[in-house]
Amino acid sequence: MYARVLTASLIGLAGEKTWVEVDLEQGLPAFNVVGLVNQSIKESRDRIKSAIANCGFDFPLIRITANLTPANRKKDGSHYDLPIALALLIAQDAAETGEYDDAFTDGSIACFGELSLDGKVNKVDGALSMLIELKNSGVSAVIIPKGNLSEAMLVKGMMLYPVETLTEVLEFAARLKNIASVEADGNTNEYHENSFPDFADIKGQEFAKRAAEVAAAGMHGMLMVGPPGVGKSMIGKRIPGIMPALSFQERLDVTQIYSVAGLISEKNPLLCDRPFRAPHHTISAAALIGGGGNPKPGEISLAHNGVLFLDEFPEFSTHTIDMLRQPLEDGFVSITRVNGKVEYPSRFMLVVAMNPCRCGYYGDSIKPCSCTESDRQKYLGRISGPLLDRIDINICMERIVYKELVEDYDFGNEKTNKKPRVIDSRALRKGVEAAFAMQEARYKGEPINYNSQLTPQLIKKYCALDEESRALMETAFTKWNLSARQYHRILKVARTIADIDQSEQIKSDHILEALSYRMPEKYFK
Amino acid sequence: MKSLECKILKITDEQYPAHLRNIPNAPQRLYYIGDLSIIQKPLYAIVGTRRASPYGRWAAYEIGKRIAQCGISIVSGMAEGIDTCGHRACLDSGTPTVAVLGTGIDVIFPKSNTNLYYEIAENGLILSEYEPGVSGHAYNFPERNRIVSGLSKAVIVVEGAYKSGSMITAKLALEQGRDVFAVPGNINQPNSTGTNSLIYDGAGAITDLNELLPQLGIIGNQLTISLANCSKSELEILRIIKEAPGITVEELAVAIYEDIPTVLRLVNTLELRGLLKSEGAKYFY
Ligand SMILES: [Zn+2]
Numbered sequence: 001m002y003a004r005v006l007t008a009s010l011i012g013l014a015g016e017k018t019w020v021e022v023d024l025e026q027g028l029p030a031f032n033v034v035g036l037v038n039q040s041i042k043e044s045r046d047r048i049k050s051a052i053a054n055c056g057f058d059f060p061l062i063r064i065t066a067n068l069t070p071a072n073r074k075k076d077g078s079h080y081d082l083p084i085a086l087a088l089l090i091a092q093d094a095a096e097t098g099e100y101d102d103a104f105t106d107g108s109i110a111c112f113g114e115l116s117l118d119g120k121v122n123k124v125d126g127a128l129s130m131l132i133e134l135k136n137s138g139v140s141a142v143i144i145p146k147g148n149l150s151e152a153m154l155v156k157g158m159m160l161y162p163v164e165t166l167t168e169v170l171e172f173a174a175r176l177k178n179i180a181s182v183e184a185d186g187n188t189n190e191y192h193e194n195s196f197p198d199f200a201d202i203k204g205q206e207f208a209k210r211a212a213e214v215a216a217a218g219m220h221g222m223l224m225v226g227p228p229g230v231g232k233s234m235i236g237k238r239i240p241g242i243m244p245a246l247s248f249q250e251r252l253d254v255t256q257i258y259s260v261a262g263l264i265s266e267k268n269p270l271l272c273d274r275p276f277r278a279p280h281h282t283i284s285a286a287a288l289i290g291g292g293g294n295p296k297p298g299e300i301s302l303a304h305n306g307v308l309f310l311d312e313f314p315e316f317s318t319h320t321i322d323m324l325r326q327p328l329e330d331g332f333v334s335i336t337r338v339n340g341k342v343e344y345p346s347r348f349m350l351v352v353a354m355n356p357c358r359c360g361y362y363g364d365s366i367k368p369c370s371c372t373e374s375d376r377q378k379y380l381g382r383i384s385g386p387l388l389d390r391i392d393i394n395i396c397m398e399r400i401v402y403k404e405l406v407e408d409y410d411f412g413n414e415k416t417n418k419k420p421r422v423i424d425s426r427a428l429r430k431g432v433e434a435a436f437a438m439q440e441a442r443y444k445g446e447p448i449n450y451n452s453q454l455t456p457q458l459i460k461k462y463c464a465l466d467e468e469s470r471a472l473m474e475t476a477f478t479k480w481n482l483s484a485r486q487y488h489r490i491l492k493v494a495r496t497i498a499d500i501d502q503s504e505q506i507k508s509d510h511i512l513e514a515l516s517y518r519m520p521e522k523y524f525k
Numbered sequence: 526m527k528s529l530e531c532k533i534l535k536i537t538d539e540q541y542p543a544h545l546r547n548i549p550n551a552p553q554r555l556y557y558i559g560d561l562s563i564i565q566k567p568l569y570a571i572v573g574t575r576r577a578s579p580y581g582r583w584a585a586y587e588i589g590k591r592i593a594q595c596g597i598s599i600v601s602g603m604a605e606g607i608d609t610c611g612h613r614a615c616l617d618s619g620t621p622t623v624a625v626l627g628t629g630i631d632v633i634f635p636k637s638n639t640n641l642y643y644e645i646a647e648n649g650l651i652l653s654e655y656e657p658g659v660s661g662h663a664y665n666f667p668e669r670n671r672i673v674s675g676l677s678k679a680v681i682v683v684e685g686a687y688k689s690g691s692m693i694t695a696k697l698a699l700e701q702g703r704d705v706f707a708v709p710g711n712i713n714q715p716n717s718t719g720t721n722s723l724i725y726d727g728a729g730a731i732t733d734l735n736e737l738l739p740q741l742g743i744i745g746n747q748l749t750i751s752l753a754n755c756s757k758s759e760l761e762i763l764r765i766i767k768e769a770p771g772i773t774v775e776e777l778a779v780a781i782y783e784d785i786p787t788v789l790r791l792v793n794t795l796e797l798r799g800l801l802k803s804e805g806a807k808y809f810y
Contacts, residue, residue: 204775205775206774206775206778206785207773207774207775207785207789207806209785210785210786210789225805226806356805362578362579363578363579363580363804363805363807365711365771366713368576368578368714368715368716369576369578370576371576372575372576372605372606373575373576373577373605373606373609373635373637374605374635374636374637377637395806396805396806396807397806398773398775398805398806398807400775472797475797476797479796479797479799497786509786509790512789512790512793512794513786513789513790513793515789515793515797516774516789516792516793
């Protein structure tokens with residue numbers, strides 16, 4: 001007796017159409033699952049046995065072989081429980097009075113879900129990716145755990161059959177009872193104004209706000225150095241809020257990552273806001289990068305299309321930080337595991353914050369610093385140079401001593417009627433959006449999207465300087481003894497400042513501002 | 526390690542500077558590496574805390590630079606912080622500098638000053654009264670300080686707490702009949718309690734870098750900076766920074782009611798022309 005049921009596998013973020021075949025033969029009772037399966041799938045045999053028994057069916061005491069095909073990739077996950085159990089029940093003709101619907105065995109309907117011992121169907125991770133793949137390969141109806149319904153609704157046009165128990169599924173397959181179907185509408189929640197706090201809440205750190213605007217506009221890495229309490233994390237938290245809204249496709253991409261990581265909220269399955277991830281410095285390399293025993297996307301992938309904020313940067317382990325380099329460069333992370341390699345996207349904006357020294361008060365206007373020069377060097381030496389090379393925007397932040405002065409500034413000067421630009425998130429987002437549009441148009445035929453990705457060759461092409469700017473760069477080069485890397489970083493940042501200005505030509509004004517974001521020699525030599 | 530030629534200077538030698546010989550408890554003999562001619566006439570000492578603030582570093586460097594640009598050497602103790610800035614300013618100005626060690630002449634302490642040690646050996650003079658190989662003991666350092674002030678015409682204390690080695694140096698300098706100057710600081714900074722109390726007790730207060738050289742009795746050679754090509758807003762910025770050294774970009778923006786990018790352009794223009802200096806987010810004249 002033989003039956004087969006269609007399901008899907010998950011390889012990294014990608015789904016793969018997979019058949020589950022079950023064959024029953026006379027012989028000593030045995031239950032084998034084959035087809036390059038992981039240990040975790042072998043465990044599902046016990047769940048399936050209990051679930052079938054607890055649903056009131058007999059578990060056949062004969063030789064059972066379940067095969068997952070194609071067998072060229074190792075398979076992992078608990079979502080094969082339901083298709084294996086279903087194929088098994090159909091093969092042994094468990095629903096005696098029913099007549100099985102061919103749709104189940106010819107692949108018109110697919111299914112996936114994890115079983116609990118009492119026969120309930122539990123939600124699974126990665127449902128979105130599997131549904132997208134099934135849709136792309138022409139499947140139009142899928143039985144899914146009810147818990148995955150909200151994210152499944154994102155796969156427009158798919159006919160969904162949300163279920164709660166194994167019995168429901170079998171009765172449906174045997175045409176004994178129907179399951180109410182839902183057609184996925186493709187979009188369950190409209191985009192709303194993002195929920196990030198506003199830059200207007202931060203008083204007095206106008207330089208840092210401008211730096212954040214420039215950094216976000218070119219997706220540049222950003223480093224903030226300053227004593228505790230100056231507002232470094234307040235700045236960091238607000239950066240995703242000044243980036244342009246994600247497109248539907250980008251939201252879907254991000255949602256897929258969260259789906260695989262098992263982090264989808266049922267209320268708002270489709271992620272709206274750009275991700276903001278701020279892992280603690282005690283995080284392991286596996287949790288940050290992804291990988292480990294049960295490879296799930298790490299923080300860098302959860303921050304895809306958004307911001308990865310690392311506070312207390314020198315406290316992170318050097319090993320962990322070094323592992324950031326490759327993903328930062330490539331925009332994706334490749335995780336090798338026993339059963340093959342998976343890739344997760346990781347195109348994020350890196351924002352890091354640190355104190356100027358271990359005690360935190362070097363150079364502070366009020367509190368004295370208790371570190372010696374060698375203490376300070378040791379503290380700063382913890383940060384790897386190659387990673388700092390990936391950070392284009394560097395700023396020092398000082399404590400604001402006179403709050404009243406700052407409020408006075410916002411108000412403007414009554415006498416001259418001069419009023420500075422009001423800096424809130426809305427205003428900053430406008431600048432960033434303008435720069436994004438400029439970059440999108442410019443890099444259409446190029447392998448890059450943002451100024452921060454410019455290579456030395458592309459810098460030559462897109463950061464041509466006029467006479468005045470060239471002279472300026474030369475002066476700066478000799479005055480501050482800049483390295484070639486620093487020189488390139490300044491040009492990239494100047495490119496972004498010009499883009500915010502919507503100027504195709506980089507002008508000396510842009511260079512002059514860009515010089516402010518160079519690495520402060522005072523800290524790093 | 527490169528091998529350097531180490532020699533001995535005895536108190537009876539002709540080259541032993543007279544002004545050092547006259548101090549109480551003058552060293553009987555000194556090990557030295559480098560050029561002895563530098564200490565034939567009295568120098569200026571810049572001393573202060575190892576745990577220097579950016580303000581202290583800035584002041585030590587700027588004061589040292591102005592003195593050294595007149596061709597006068599700076600003497601100090603090659604410790605971290607203020608001492609290092611004083612030596613550095615001198616070497617950067619192309620003037621030899623003198624380091625008096627609190628360790629044996631062949632012991633580099635702190636290790637972070639290894640490069641500085643060799644630069645001074647090359648372009649200056651290193652002195653020590655300790656046997657080669659003696660490592661640093663806390664009590665060596667005040668003892669060493671009497672030589673620093675002994676070689677000087679005046680001692681400038683940049684930053685130092687009320688009870689600190691710098692205060693001992695100042696006391697020794699006064700006993701030796703040397704002038705003592707101090708850089709005033711904020712009254713809430715422990716690093717300035719010593720220097721402020723020195724000023725209270727009558728030490729010369731360094732309050733204006735433009736008046737520094739006449740105040741120290743150094744005439745001529747002063748660097749004049751051309752302000753001819755500055756725009757109105759640039760002059761305005763310079764005036765404000767002069768009034769409030771250590772001012773931040775935000776504070777400058779408030780003072781002139783300009784956008785941050787405009788202020789950044791102005792300060793960078795001025796810094797490139799050598800008219801001001803930045804330290805992190807702070808600007809100094
Ligand atoms: Zn400290």
